[in-house]
Amino acid sequence: MGADGGLVDLAQVVEQQAALRRVATLVARGVPPTAVFDAVAAELDRLIGADGAVIDRYEADGTITVVASSGSGLPVGTRGSLLGSPVSAQVWSTGRSVRVNSYAGVDDPLAVQIRELGIRSAVGAPIAVEGRLWGLTVAFTRQEEPMAADAEARIADFTDLVGTAIANAQARADLVASRTRVVIAADQARRHIERDLHDGIQQRLVSLAVAARMVEADLPAGTPELRARLSALTDGLTGALDELREISRGIHPAILSDGGLGPALKSLARRSAVAVQLDVCSDRLPEPVEVAGYYVVAEALANAAKYAHATVVHVDAAVSDGRLHMTVRDNGIGGADPASGTGLTGLTDRVEALGGTITLDSPAGHGTSLQVELPLAVH
Incomplete structure (x- = not known):
């Protein structure tokens, strides 16, 4: 091999390693799997000279669903039978990387759609999650020449990262579900x-x-x-x-069980040592959400009176986009620290256990603001 060929090979290796690092960084950051899917599809589209790439998920009913797409023309959400995707069918049956050089002669709606997009051949590699075949990554070409001989190996490197991302996301989901069950039981x-x-x-x-x-x-x-x-x-x-x-x-305040979050917060405001201005929704919400919202406000009012030396606290609670949005802000001295034992750590655990988020903003001398979002779909 000449010097120029060696340099080309080296450049390809460097480029592939850089692409892998970019995807691995996303996985390490714990971004949602869909973001990893899109990144992998885009990297493959660019890296191996493919005209497009998709990630398919195997469904329980024997179909496949496109969960990421780059340059292929197949939109995310496209669903079809294994018969319409010879690559998916062969990966399913063998559990190994495969190559299909033609979609001609396959009489299936998905195969027809693929041919209409000008796709001639494809290479696919399996995605395994915790030892189970989850789906596959597929790279397409519209050219008459097949893709490079090492295309399967290159795709396989990325599918390992996809499997890790899915497994990590599932582990996080299982942890949240477990913490939610503990909170609800308590x-x-x-x-x-x-x-x-x-x-x-x-x-x-x-x-x-x-x-x-x-x-x-x-x-x-x-x-x-x-x-x-x-x-x-x-x-x-x-x-x-x-x-x-x-x-x-x-x-556990009885009024919370009987009347819901709105009446419970009004009762809490009446007993507060600090003046409270309320703007809260009156609709009934799932019990775990109402309980979490109540204790967030109760803890914030206690802190405002005991530590912040506030004279007024504003409490807003509204529902939109399937979430409860709450803001509790006072005009106190600020400087609240979640690590100081004020109960904010416990509130964070409770909110996050239900899949929500909590944000504290407490600059010294400018009061404290607590923002909480809780999903209404609590399992």
């Missing part, structure tokens, strides 16, 4: 405890306090000492009842 337990307290101990204390008042009212004249002792006992029962109600409300 909230349900808190609600049951609150109901037990309300229906049991609280009602018993109410009955005892009423009975004590009745006994006090029936005391004969001339027993001031006994009346005073009984009055103190009654006051003690009433005080214990108030404390129990406060504890019960902290465990």
Whole structure:
């Protein structure tokens, strides 16, 4: 091989390694698989001289779906049978990279569509996720000459990264689902405890306090000492009842279960040590979302009173695009730090466990703003 040929080969290797690094960086950053799909399709389109590239996913009903496309003319979402894609069919049956030199003579709507796009031949490589065949990467050419002899190997390098991206995304989804189940189970337990307290101990204390008042009212004249002792006992029962109600409300406010987020936040605002201006939606939302939203505002109000020295807190909550959008902002001193033990870390865990996001902006001297988004589709 001449010097020029060696330089060309070296340049191709360098170019391929750079393309792989670009895709690997996306995978390492944990971007959604669709972004990785698009990047791989674009890199292959450019790298191996293909006229187009797609990533197909195998479906349970024996069809394939295009999940990424670059230059092929096949739009994302295109679906067809394995019969219409000889590359997909052979990869499915063999689990190995394959090459198809012609789509001629295949009588299937997908194959007809491919031929109408001028595609003559293709090379495909399997995508495996956790040992299971998930789909394949396919590079097309519209030229009469087939693609380079090493096209299968080059595609295979990228499909490994695609498989890793899908596996990582699935692992993250499983983690979020697991954390969501834990949060929901804990909230349900808190609600049951609150109901037990309300229906049991609280009602018993109410009955005892009423009975004590009745006994006090029936005391004969001339027993001031006994009346005073009984009055103190009654006051003690009433005080214990108030404390129990406060504890019960902290465990899980009954108004949240009965009326939803709007009434619960109004009740919270009335008890707040800081003035609260509310602009909140009144629609009922999934219970985990209502509970998370309530505790976000409760913690923010507590912090505003205890740490921020604020005089007013604005609370906005609205639903759009399938998400609850909440903003809690005060006019305090700012400088809030999630690592300082103010409860913000716990709120972050709760919100993220439901697939939401929470953002804190608290510049010193300029108040604190807490922005939360929670998806309404909680499983």
